[in-house]
Amino acid sequence: MRPSLLDPLFAPITSLAGVGPKVATLIERVLPADLGDRAARAGDLPFLLPNSVIDRRNRPGIAYAAEGAIVTLDVRIDRHQPPPRGNRSVPYRVYAHDDTGEITLTFFHAHAAYLDKAMPEGEQVVVSGRMEWFNGRPSMVHPDHIALASEAHNLPLVEPVYPLTAGLSGKVLRRAVAQALERVPVLPEWQDGAFMRKHSFPDFRAALERVHNPADPLDVAVEGAAWRRLAYDELLAGQVSLALVRAKVRRLSGRPLTGDGRVVEKLRAALPYSLTRSQEAALAEILADLAEPERMLRLLQGDVGSGKTVVALLAMARAVEAGGQAALMAPTEILARQHLATIAPLAAQAGLKTAILTGREKGRERTETLAGLAGGSIDIVVGTHALFQGSVTFRNLVFAVVDEQHRFGVHQRLAITAKGDAPDMLVMTATPIPRTLVLTAFGDMDTSKLTEKPAGRQPIRTVTLPLERLDELVGRIRDAVAEGQKIYWICPLVEESEEIKLMSAEDRFASLKPIFGDRLGLVHGRMKGADKDEAMRAFKEGDTRVLIATTVIEVGVDVPDATIMVIEHAERFGLAQLHQLRGRVGRGDKPSSCVLLYKDPLGETAKRRLSVMRETEDGFVIAEEDLKLRGEGEVLGTRQSGTPGFQIARIEAHGDLLEAARDDARLILSQDPELQSQRGEALRLLLYLFGRDEAVRLLRAG
Template sequence: MRPAVLFPLFKPLSSLPGLGPKLAKLAEKLAGPCAVDLLWHLPCGIIDRRFAPKIADAPGGRVCTLTVRVDSHVAPINPRHPYKVRCTDETGVLELIYFHARGPWLEKQIPVGTTVVVSGKVEWFNTTLQMPHPDAVATIESRDEIEAVEPVYPMTAGLPAKTLRKAIRAVVGEVPELPEWQDAAWLKRRGWPTWHDAIRRAHHPEDEADLRLSAPFRQRLAFDELLSNQLALTLVRLQQRRLVGRATKGDGRLRAKVLEVLPFALTSSQVQALADIDADMAAERRMLRLLQGDVGSGKTVVALLAMLNAVEAGAQAALMAPTEILARQHAETLAPLCKAAGVDIALLTGRDKGKARTAVLERLASGELPILIGTHALFQEDVAFKDLAVAVIDEQHRFGVHQRLQLSAKGRGVDVLVMTATPIPRTLTLTAYGDMDVSRLLEKPAGRKPVQTATIALDRLEEVAAGIRRKVAEGARVYWVCPLVEESEQLDLAAATERHAFLRATFGDRVGLVHGKMRGPDKDAVMAAFAEGRLDVLVATTVIEVGVNVPEATVMVVEHAERFGLAQLHQLRGRVGRGDKPSSCLLLFDPHLTETARARLKTLRDTEDGFVIAEEDLKLRGAGEVLGTRQSGLPEFRLADLAEHGELLSAARDDARLIVERDPDLASPRGQALRTLLYLFERDAAAKTLRSG
C-alpha cells in the first residue's frame, strides 16, 4: 500500500484550487493526472519583479514593479481603442493600457484615489510611460502577493499561466516532510539539501543559475528519480532470481545441423553471446539477457540456436515480435533452417482464427510443436505450452517489463532472451534494462556490403528522381520513406500520398504505398508485391512498416531526414545492403538546417557503427528523443536528464546494488524510507515485490 504520508500528493488535479474539470484535463495533458505530477513539472524560466524604480527612471522594454497613485480612468470613444488608467508618482505619469476592457469592472478593481503596486513590462510612448495589460496589480497592503521572482512553466494552449502557478503553489505548500532516504555521508559530500527543501527551491528559483540542471537541488531531485528507477530494477531482478529457474542443456545435435546449412560462419561476437546464453540456460536460476546488435548482425540466428538448445532438452521455445510483419519475417527466415534440423515451427498472430488456430494450439499443448513464433497473440489465455523453457522477445523496447513477465509465466522457470536492433547508449541500457545481463553483437556477418550514404538538399528532388530511374532500369528496388510529421498520422499520410503520386508519374504503377492507417492484409499484400519484384519503389510512412527483409532492395531514400532521430535513420539504412549488390542511402534534407541537424546527418554519413551513432544521438538530442520515448517503453525521466546526469546514474546503480545486498527486504529505517521513495516515483510494481514489512 502507498504510505498515508503521500496521500495528499496523489489526489486528482481537479481537487486543486483553480483547476475545475475542464482546466484539470489541460493540466493533465501537460504534466499528468495527479498532484505529484505538478511537483515534477519544473520551471523553465523566471520573471524577476525585484526591479522597482520610480516612473522617470524606468527603462523601456524591461519588467518593472512600480508603486503609483490612481488618478483617473479614461474610457475610449472608439471601442477599437484602448482603455487607459492614468497613474502618477512624484516623478511622472504611467498609463496602464487595457484592450477590450470592461470599464466598470476595472473601476472596481483599481479605484481612483488608491495607491497600488503594478508589475509588468513597460514601454515609453512619446514622453509617457505605458504598461500594457499589467501582469499583477495589488494594494499596498497585499503587495506581498506579487511574487518578487515569478517562475515560468512550460505551458499548453488554453490553460492560463496564473492558474497553473496557483495549483503548483498549492501542491508545493502541501509537500509533507518525508524520512530521508539518501545516505547522510553522500548528501554531505555532494552538499545537497533535504528532499523537502530541494523541491521547494526548484519551484522558487531566485535567479537564472537556479534553473540549471547542475544546481545542487536540481541534482538532488534527479538523483532521487534515478535511484528510484535503479532500485526498482534491482528489486525486480532479485525477485526474478529468487523464482526457481531450471537447468536446460541440449546435446548440440540440432544446432549442428543448422550450422552446417548456414551460408557463413558465426562471428566471434555471436560465438561469445551463445556461450553466455548457454551458461545462463544451464544454471538453476532464470536467464534474463539482452542481446543487442545492429540490423544484420545476426541476432535471429543466435536466438534460433538458443531455442534449439531447449528443443534438444525436450522442451519448447517461443519467439515474440511486436508486429505481424516482423513475426512473419522471422517465421520465413527460420523455416528453412528449422527444416534442415527437422524441427517443426508454427506462426500465431491475432489474425489466425478458426480451425487453423485451434490446430496450432492443440499441437502446442500436447508438446508436439516445439517452436512457436508470434505477436502479442502469444499472451492470450488459451495459448498453453506443454513445457516452455525459453522465450525470445524481439525489439524489446516495444514491450514493457510486465509483458516480459507475462510471457515467462507461460512455463516453469522460463529463461528470457530479449533482442533489440536499436543501438541503445550505455546509460539508457542501464535505465531500461538494469534488470538484465547484456550481450552485444559488434560485427556484421560476412558478405554484408557497406552502404554508401549521401546527404542531398531537398531542392534537388528532380535530380534524385532521375537517379532513381536509372537505378530501377538496372534492376534495383527502392524504399522511399516519407517525412515524419510529429504527432500526426493524418499529415504523415498526406505527405506519403503526395510523394506516391509524384513517383507514379515517373514509374507508373510499379510504385506501392504502405502506411499506418492500412489494414494488415492490405499492407502485407503491398509488402509481398515489393519483395517479389512486382513493385520497383515502395513509399512508406512510419519506420515500423519497413521492418521487412528484401535483399534485392538496394536504395533507401529518406525525405526530410532532419526530422528523424539518428537511431531511426540508422535502422532505416539497415534495410538495404542485405544482398550481394552495392547499396546506397540518400538522406534528403531541408536546406535551412540547424547546426544540430547538420551535425546529426554528418555523424550518419561518417560511421555505420550503431553504438557510436546512439551515443552521439543522446548527446545531441537528450534521452527522451533518442528512441521517441513515448512509443518505446523506455522510462521517461521528469527530473533527470541522462545527457547531463549520466554520472549520477552510475552512482544510483551502485547505491541500489549495495542497498539490496545489505537489506533485500528494505526493512531497516533507511529501507523503510526507500519504500516511500519508490511509491513517490510510482515504482509501485517494484515496491510490491517486497515482502510486506
C-alpha cells in the same frame, strides 16, 4: 495498502480550489507524468517543474529603466484617468512617480473599481512588468504584478514560468501548483545521509519548495542542487523498481539449461557462413548464462543486419537440447513471419519443429499449433504477443526471446515470465541504445553487443539532396530499375493531411505510377495484413521494383537485393529512425546507397542529423548523437509505452546520477530485500510518489 500519509497527493486535481473539469483537462496536457488511463492527481503537480524564470529583482528607478526590460518599481500614485464614458477603445491610465521621474500605467478594458482599490491615489505601490518608452515618455502596459507597499513582500521577485497550453493561464497553473505543494507532507528521508552531504542535497520537500518558489534563477537550474536532488529521487525510484522486478524474476527460477551440443552443432553446419567474432562472443555469454541455475535476463544489442536472429536461434537450440521449448516474440506480424522465414529452413536441417502463432492464425491451423505447444511436439514457436495470451499453454517453455524490446514494457516481461516455469529471457534490439538509457530501461539486465556486420555486407553511401532536384533523382532511379535494381521509397505519411503539407505515400505512388507502371508497389500501416504481405512478396520476388512505403518497413524487413533507399522529408525523421531505414539496404553483396531528400530551409537540429547520417554508419555513435539532439523519451520510441520518459530527470544533465542510483538500488535490496528497515519503509513512500505502485505490489506478492 498505500500509507494514509500520502492520501492528499492521490486526490484528483479537481479537489484543488479553482480547478474544475475544464481546467483539469488543460493541466493534464502539460503534466510530464505518463498518466496512461488515469486522471491527474494533486501529487502530479509538484513534479511539473518550471522551464524558466522571470527575474524581477531589477529595481533601477523609472528614469533608468531600459526599454523592454522587466523591472520592479516603487512608485507613488498621482491620479487616475478613466476613458471617456462609452468609449472602450481608449485605455484607462494611472499616473505615478518616484524620485527619478514619472510613468504612465496603461490598462485596456479595465475594471475601474479594481484599479481604484489596487492603487489608491497618494499611496505608495510596487509594480512589476515590462518597460516601454513612447516619444521619450516611460510607460508600463498591464503590469504583471501590483501590490501596496505594505504587502510588497508577497511579490515573487524571481517568478517561475511553467509550460503552458492554449487556454491555460500561468496564474491559474501557479495557484494550482502552490496548493498541491502545500499538500506534500513531511516525509522520512529515503536518501543515504553521506550521499546527500556529498552532493549538498536539500531534503525532498525543501527541494520542491526551492524549485517552485525560487529566490534566485539558480534554484530552478537543471544542474542546481534542488533539481538534482529530485532527479536522483526519480532515478532511484526507477532503479529500485527495476531491481525488484529483477529479484522477483530471478527468485522464480532455478534450473541450469545444458545440452550435449548435438543440435547446436547441426545448426552451425547448416549455416551458409561462419559467425563473426562478436556473434561468437555474445553466444558464449548467453550459453554461460543458460548453464547457471539463476534465470537469465540478457539484452542483445546489435545494429540492423548484425545477425542477432542467428545468435538467438543457436541459443534456442541449446534450450531444446536441454529438453525444453523456446519462443521468439516479435512486435509485428510482418516481423514474426520474417523471423520464421529465417529460422524454419535452418531449424528443419537440425531436426527441430517450428510453428508460428499470430492473431491471424485461425481454425484448424491454430488448434494444431496450440496442441503442439501443449503436447511438446513443437520445439520453437515464433509469434506476436498473441503467444502470451491466456489460451496458449506450453508443455515446458524454458527460453523466451523478445525482439525489439522498447515496444514491450516491464509488464510484458512479467507476463512472459508467468507462461513457463520462469523461462530464461533474451531481449534483442536493433536500436542501438546509449549506455545511459540501457541503465534506465534495462537496469535489470546484463548486456551483450554485436559490433560487426556479417561478412560480405557492403558499406552504404549516403547522400543528401534538396527536394528541388527530385526530377534528377527520378531519372537516376529509372536507370537503376532498367539495370534490375530494387528501390525503397519512404514517405512520412500514409495520406496527405490538412495540417501538414508533406508528400504522403499514396500521393507519391500516384505521381510515380505513370513512370514506373506496374513495377511500382505500395505498402503502409493501414493496409490489411494479407495485402501488406502480398506487396512485400511482390517486391521480394522482383515483380515490383520500386516500393513506396511508410515506416512500416523500418524494423526488420529483409530484401537482400534492395540497393537504394530514398527517404523523403528526411528532416522529419529522428536519427534512430533514419538509421533503421537505411539499414534495409546494403544487405547483399552489391554496393548500396541511401538518398535523404530534404526540404529547405533546414533547422539546426535537422542539419546536424543529416550530417551525422553522412558521417557514420555506426549505430552506437548515432544513438549517442540522437540522445544529445532529442532527449531520452524520444530515443526509446514513444513516451507512452512503459519507457523511461522522465518527469524530472534529464539524462543529458543527470547521467552521472543514474549509475549512482543503480548501485544504490542494488546495495539496498541486497541488504533489505523486502524494504522493511527504516530506510526501506521510506523508500516504499518514494515508489508510490513516482507511480511505481507495481513494484510495491511485487514486495507483497513475494
